[in-house]
Amino acid sequence: MSHSSTQLPQLLETADPMRLAILNARREGRSIGLVPTMGALHEGHLSLVQASVSKCDLTVVTIFVNPTQFGPGEDFGKYPRDLEADLAALATVSRDVLVFAPSVELMYPAGYDTRVVVGAVARPLEGRCRPGHFEGVATIVLKLFQLVPADVAFFGQKDYQQLLVIRRMVSDLNIPIRVEMCPTVRDADGLALSSRNRYLSPPQRQQALSLSRSLQLAAELVAGGQRDPQVVLRRMRELIQQAGDVRIDYVALADPDTLQPVSSMDRPVLALLAVRVGPARLIDNGMIQPP
Amino acid sequence: MSHSSTQLPQLLETADPMRLAILNARREGRSIGLVPTMGALHEGHLSLVQASVSKCDLTVVTIFVNPTQFGPGEDFGKYPRDLEADLAALATVSRDVLVFAPSVELMYPAGYDTRVVVGAVARPLEGRCRPGHFEGVATIVLKLFQLVPADVAFFGQKDYQQLLVIRRMVSDLNIPIRVEMCPTVRDADGLALSSRNRYLSPPQRQQALSLSRSLQLAAELVAGGQRDPQVVLRRMRELIQQAGDVRIDYVALADPDTLQPVSSMDRPVLALLAVRVGPARLIDNGMIQPP
Numbered sequence: 001m002s003h004s005s006t007q008l009p010q011l012l013e014t015a016d017p018m019r020l021a022i023l024n025a026r027r028e029g030r031s032i033g034l035v036p037t038m039g040a041l042h043e044g045h046l047s048l049v050q051a052s053v054s055k056c057d058l059t060v061v062t063i064f065v066n067p068t069q070f071g072p073g074e075d076f077g078k079y080p081r082d083l084e085a086d087l088a089a090l091a092t093v094s095r096d097v098l099v100f101a102p103s104v105e106l107m108y109p110a111g112y113d114t115r116v117v118v119g120a121v122a123r124p125l126e127g128r129c130r131p132g133h134f135e136g137v138a139t140i141v142l143k144l145f146q147l148v149p150a151d152v153a154f155f156g157q158k159d160y161q162q163l164l165v166i167r168r169m170v171s172d173l174n175i176p177i178r179v180e181m182c183p184t185v186r187d188a189d190g191l192a193l194s195s196r197n198r199y200l201s202p203p204q205r206q207q208a209l210s211l212s213r214s215l216q217l218a219a220e221l222v223a224g225g226q227r228d229p230q231v232v233l234r235r236m237r238e239l240i241q242q243a244g245d246v247r248i249d250y251v252a253l254a255d256p257d258t259l260q261p262v263s264s265m266d267r268p269v270l271a272l273l274a275v276r277v278g279p280a281r282l283i284d285n286g287m288i289q290p291p
Numbered sequence: 292m293s294h295s296s297t298q299l300p301q302l303l304e305t306a307d308p309m310r311l312a313i314l315n316a317r318r319e320g321r322s323i324g325l326v327p328t329m330g331a332l333h334e335g336h337l338s339l340v341q342a343s344v345s346k347c348d349l350t351v352v353t354i355f356v357n358p359t360q361f362g363p364g365e366d367f368g369k370y371p372r373d374l375e376a377d378l379a380a381l382a383t384v385s386r387d388v389l390v391f392a393p394s395v396e397l398m399y400p401a402g403y404d405t406r407v408v409v410g411a412v413a414r415p416l417e418g419r420c421r422p423g424h425f426e427g428v429a430t431i432v433l434k435l436f437q438l439v440p441a442d443v444a445f446f447g448q449k450d451y452q453q454l455l456v457i458r459r460m461v462s463d464l465n466i467p468i469r470v471e472m473c474p475t476v477r478d479a480d481g482l483a484l485s486s487r488n489r490y491l492s493p494p495q496r497q498q499a500l501s502l503s504r505s506l507q508l509a510a511e512l513v514a515g516g517q518r519d520p521q522v523v524l525r526r527m528r529e530l531i532q533q534a535g536d537v538r539i540d541y542v543a544l545a546d547p548d549t550l551q552p553v554s555s556m557d558r559p560v561l562a563l564l565a566v567r568v569g570p571a572r573l574i575d576n577g578m579i580q581p582p
Contacts, residue, residue: 019467113410114429114463120404138405139464146465172405173430174306174437 008087009061009097015147018100022060022149030057034150034177036141039063039101040080040195041089044185048154049093051182060148061090063101068108069136075279080195100148107143116142118172122165124259125272126283129249134165141166145175153177158184158192160272160285161259184284186212196280204278210243211275214251215286218271222288227265229253232288240275249274249281256287266290299378300352300388306438309391313351313440321348325441325468327432330354330392331371331486332380335476339445340384342473351439352381354392359399360427366570371486391439398434407433409463413456415550416563417574420540425456432457436466444468449475449483451563451576452550475575477503487571495569501534502566505542506577509562513579518556520544523579531566540565540572547578557581 012018025032033052037045041063052059063086070076083101090097115135122134145153155163167179185193190212191205200208214236221232236251253262256270265288272285303309316323324343328336332354343350354377361367374392381388406426413425436444446454458470476484481503482496491499505527512523527542544553547561556579563576 015465111459112463113412114460115408115410116464117406117408118404119406143463143465146467149467168402169405172403172434173407174434176310176437176440 007091007095009090009095009099011083011087011099011101013101013103014106015102018060018098018147019149021098022058025058026149031152032056032148032150033059034144034148034153035059035061036144036153036155037061037063038065038079038195039083039086040198041086042185042193042195042197044156044158044193046089046093047185048156048182049090049097051180052152052154053094053097056150056152059094059097060150061097061099062144062148063099064107064140064144066107066136066140067104068139069133071130071132074130075196075199080198100144102147107140115139116169116173118165118168121161121168121259125250125252125254126161126274129274134162137162138165138169142169142173142175145170145177150177152180154180154182156184157181158194158284160270164257164259184286190216192282192284194280194282196282199280200278204280207243207246208275208277208280208282210240210246211273211282211284212286214239214273215271215284215288218253218288219286222265222269222290227290229262229265229269232265232271236271236273240273243277245278247276249276253288298382298386300381300386300390302374302378302390302392304392304394305397306393309351309389309438310440312389313349316349317440322443323347323439323441324350325435325439325444326350326352327435327444327446328352328354329356329370329486330374330377331489332377333476333484333486333488335447335449335484337380337384338476339447339473340381340388342471343443343445344385344388347441347443350385350388351441352388352390353435353439354390355398355431355435357398357427357431358395359430360424362421362423365421366487366490371489391435393438398431406430407460407464409456409459412452412459412550416541416543416545417452417565420565425453428453429456429460433460433464433466436461436468441468443471445471445473447475448472449485449575451561455548455550475577481507483573483575485571485573487573490571491569495571498534498537499566499568499571499573501531501537502564502573502575503577505530505564506562506575506579509544509579510577513556513560513581518581520553520556520560523556523562527562527564531564534568536569538567540567544579 033056035048065079116138118138218232251273253269262269269288271288274283324347326339356370407429409429418425509523542564544560553560560579562579565574
């Protein structure tokens with residue numbers, strides 16, 4: 001199916017045409033890539049789409065602001081929604097992607113009553129700060145994997161714990177899909193791209209640089225010989241707190257597979273952090289490799 | 292694939308050949324039926340296989356005694372396992388079925404950590420008597436639905452609540468499979484077939500007839516004009532208790548869709564019961580229709 005005559009990617013909003021498009025593509029022997037998003041697309045999302053377009057014959061981008069992964073008091077209501085802008089952004093990568101943007105009523109009809117629960121890897125860090133978040137994520141991603149039975153799904157490293165939760169679920173539930181991790185995309189000044197960055201005022205955006213700078217500092221400390229996680233964590237926290245009026249949810253040095261805290265830094269360690277800057281709760285992470 | 296030259300159905304014990312067989316069948320445009328079992332096959336299971344063989348081009352029977360749906364102190368250890376006898380029984384229906392009999396280690400490898408939880412319909416009756424049972428059922432059935440992506444799955448009415456739980460899950464998680472209910476198969480004296488019937492001594496088997504007889508009594512009472520669920524329940528319990536040394540887990544008259552207790556019997560009502568007879572915990576159910 002070519003859409004070169006249209007300006008924007010094809011938009012599907014219900015399950016049956018979506019599944020039919022996939023089945024047809026499969027019958028033609030085409031490989032299928034899936035990029036699940038909540039819309040408000042930025043260059044980070046587009047890099048996932050680009051990865052899928054370059055590796056798969058058909059790319060499906062889902063756009064769905066999933067209510068069950070937001071907690072009470074979180075930003076579900078004000079999360080940015082602009083389907084037209086998202087379609088235009090996708091068109092800059094490829095007009096041959098399919099966009100699946102279902103309604104909340106389609107995904108969670110009356111009587112909906114099933115949850116997918118991933119254990120240990122979903123509990124620390126984001127799991128502790130956002131109770132129920134990963135249940136909502138695992139459940140909606142499983143649903144999307146059923147509605148769009150792709151060969152590969154692309155997720156960004158910025159949501160590293162989410163990726164581990166999804167990989168655990170995919171492996172445990174024998175879901176026939178490969179989960180690929182793509183690198184975090186950053187602005188020139190280092191800030192990891194996030195749809196929530198648009199909540200920031202210019203001064204807050206400056207404060208938000210403390211996240212990536214603290215990751216940079218951790219890497220420099222370890223490169224310089226520091227191996228004590230407590231020292232590295234203290235220096236990271238100090239750097240963030242010097243940014244001004246921010247609130248640290250967590251700063252952690254963790255095993256990249258289990259997300260359990262590390263007691264030494266002789267092997268690759270993942271640094272993860274969540275910081276509230278004004279109205280935005282921002283997360284970032286980076287691998288810290290000893291030289 | 293024809294196996295007329297072999298004596299027994301083809302047995303697969305790992306995931307990749309199983310999925311490959313399904314993908315090949317799909318490519319040939321064949322419809323696929325799935326009959327999930329725990330083995331110890333009896334005529335009830337074989338009626339499900341027969342239903343699948345008559346409606347689908349390829350039938351897959353899974354045999355897996357699923358540890359996660361047994362509670363502590365239940366009969367997981369002594370549950371009858373006899374793969375050779377099961378294959379021979381299947382051969383009496385069709386030698387063209389595929390049998391998938393994975394190991395516990397394949398289904399729950401080290402690090403396994405994901406559960407599927409269905410809500411309200413899984414809570415009363417069996418859910419109350421066997422905490423965690425339906426989580427185990429939902430999880431293993433979801434896994435089997437991923438490993439054997441069939442068009443239709445066949446389940447028996449005897450496990451009525453299980454069927455409702457699976458239908459809720461399939462609908463909620465957008466799993467592209469149809470769940471078909473087949474009637475309970477009974478011995479000539481009315482006892483519903485169950486792999487656990489073989490735990491019964493001859494006198495206990497006589498006591499076990501009280502289950503189907505109480506369902507019969509309920510139907511007769513309603514046919515005779517009785518509309519008070521409390522009266523019907525009392526008469527059912529009395530009949531069972533007169534059978535001797537049995538223990539009632541529950542006797543219920545419930546809405547067939549929600550399994551919530553009914554306050555009148557003017558519409559079709561499901562009678563469900565669970566009774567311990569000697570070493571066996573037996574269940575049965577039947578629709579009670581007002582004339």
